[in-house]
Amino acid sequence: MTEEIHRIRLRVNGVEHEVAVPARRLLSDALRHDLGLTGTHVGCEHGVCGACTILVDGAPMRSCLTFAVSAAGSELTTVEGLARPDGSLGPVQQAFRECHGLQCGFCTPGFLTTITAGLAENPDPTEDEARDMVAGNLCRCTGYQNIVKAVCRAAEIAREDRDSA
Amino acid sequence: MKPAPFDYVRPGSLGEALQALAGHPEAKVLAGGQSLVPLLSMRLAAPAVLVDINGLPDLDHVRADADGVRIGALARHAQVLRDPDVARVQPLVPLALADVAHATIRNRGTTVGSLVHADAAAEMPMVLRLLDGSVDVVGPQGRRTIAADDLYVGPLESSLHHDEIAVEAFFPALAGGSGVAFEEIARRHGDYAMCGVAAVVAVEDGRVVSARAGYLSVSDVPAVVDLTEALDGETTPAALARAADAALAVLEPETDIHATADYRAHLARVLTARVVTAAHQHARQHARQEQS
Ligand SMILES: Cc1cc2nc3c(=O)[nH]c(=O)nc-3n(C[C@H](O)[C@H](O)[C@H](O)COP(=O)(O)OP(=O)(O)OC[C@H]3O[C@@H](n4cnc5c(N)ncnc54)[C@H](O)[C@@H]3O)c2cc1C
Ligand code: FES
Ligand code: FES
Numbered sequence: 001m002t003e004e005i006h007r008i009r010l011r012v013n014g015v016e017h018e019v020a021v022p023a024r025r026l027l028s029d030a031l032r033h034d035l036g037l038t039g040t041h042v043g044c045e046h047g048v049c050g051a052c053t054i055l056v057d058g059a060p061m062r063s064c065l066t067f068a069v070s071a072a073g074s075e076l077t078t079v080e081g082l083a084r085p086d087g088s089l090g091p092v093q094q095a096f097r098e099c100h101g102l103q104c105g106f107c108t109p110g111f112l113t114t115i116t117a118g119l120a121e122n123p124d125p126t127e128d129e130a131r132d133m134v135a136g137n138l139c140r141c142t143g144y145q146n147i148v149k150a151v152c153r154a155a156e157i158a159r160e161d162r163d164s165a
Numbered sequence: 166m167k168p169a170p171f172d173y174v175r176p177g178s179l180g181e182a183l184q185a186l187a188g189h190p191e192a193k194v195l196a197g198g199q200s201l202v203p204l205l206s207m208r209l210a211a212p213a214v215l216v217d218i219n220g221l222p223d224l225d226h227v228r229a230d231a232d233g234v235r236i237g238a239l240a241r242h243a244q245v246l247r248d249p250d251v252a253r254v255q256p257l258v259p260l261a262l263a264d265v266a267h268a269t270i271r272n273r274g275t276t277v278g279s280l281v282h283a284d285a286a287a288e289m290p291m292v293l294r295l296l297d298g299s300v301d302v303v304g305p306q307g308r309r310t311i312a313a314d315d316l317y318v319g320p321l322e323s324s325l326h327h328d329e330i331a332v333e334a335f336f337p338a339l340a341g342g343s344g345v346a347f348e349e350i351a352r353r354h355g356d357y358a359m360c361g362v363a364a365v366v367a368v369e370d371g372r373v374v375s376a377r378a379g380y381l382s383v384s385d386v387p388a389v390v391d392l393t394e395a396l397d398g399e400t401t402p403a404a405l406a407r408a409a410d411a412a413l414a415v416l417e418p419e420t421d422i423h424a425t426a427d428y429r430a431h432l433a434r435v436l437t438a439r440v441v442t443a444a445h446q447h448a449r450q451h452a453r454q455e456q457s
Contacts, residue, residue, distance in 0.1 A: 026167070062270065069175070132354070
């Protein structure tokens, strides 16, 4: 079977890309292989681990459970798009660094995107809410204590940002 | 872990989508993909054609009125869960939806997709049966309504024909003098549960006049058991024990990597008592509100 190739436009972190992919190309693979955006990680490839989570029109979704062809027309944000305009770390990234929220870093991109969207919806989470925010993401080495602390710290940094703006 | 090749179409109208399905016996509908894509990636399914319905117009509605809640095929779990009118008209819908997967999955997965996927471990098929809801489907012969009792025919098997598309689900409103409750036990919040139970209880003058419970993960198809007779009007510990016996007489819990059959039976027993009690309380509260 010769596979049909679809020419699609993907808008990632504000930049429009044209890619040619077979329909079965997972969005996670299109980001990593076709666009070279290897910040999005792939763990389980069936929706369980959360490493591949990106933002689709601002809402966190599993890029391993979406086909690239279905994502054309949406505004995609990957971990590469979370830094501040001047290139310094965004609030969630900064908080992970301060709170020691990562060790090997494999799971981190999925946590960062999930928490970025979570804080947009709930800017002032309690510790329980912070824990619930990351309940769909697995981390094999850091443990969740520091990640939960980082969620609360990120909320604080974002608040400081808003107050000084 | 990559899907096998398939042809992909993204129709812009329901008519075109039906044509694409009719044109190929091995075509499959792609909605949120949160159940289908894992099956494709693990190569447990290899359809020749995927008909992506995400581009169809007018299917993402969520409407609640005095009769009940209508949910379009492209309404995502998250959208249904957020809707305050849904919670008011049929509180069991959001109670159960909150335990459907993780928020990230709910952002993409559709409630109608979950209903027709017909997983006995899923929350919403069980809730649809418990509430006597239905699903509207459109096929080459036109539109028909499938009652929940006729929808679930086997493990992961619904009575939808291969060339039909489910367009809308209907969950009836909470009736006067009735109450609902739901609880499940999962290893991690958001995972498929080892057992879950929902109940609808109706009262008159505080006494239970009708009680039904729905069960997930303890049978091949979403199970509903009538507990009215076993309870005999009450929710005393003895009545609740009788109700759990009645339920376990029809349930068929099985052992898998997550839990043994015995443990699932134990959970069904404990949860039956809890949710029937909670639904009874909710019914009395509801009845009092109606009087005042
Ligand atoms: C990690 C993880 C955890 C999950 N946990 C839970 C859980 O705890 N409880 C739970 O209930 N679900 C859970 N799910 C599944 C999730 O709820 C799915 O979204 C849902 O089961 C299917 O909806 P979908 O829109 O994604 O359908 P798809 O995956 O697109 O389709 C599923 C099936 O239904 C068919 N289909 C879908 N829509 C239609 C339609 N309109 N007409 C005809 N056929 C159609 C498809 O052809 C396919 O066979 C989980 C999923 C993941 C990845
Ligand atoms: S790689 Fe997508 S959820 Fe694990
Ligand atoms: S930091 Fe290693 S998996 Fe989370």
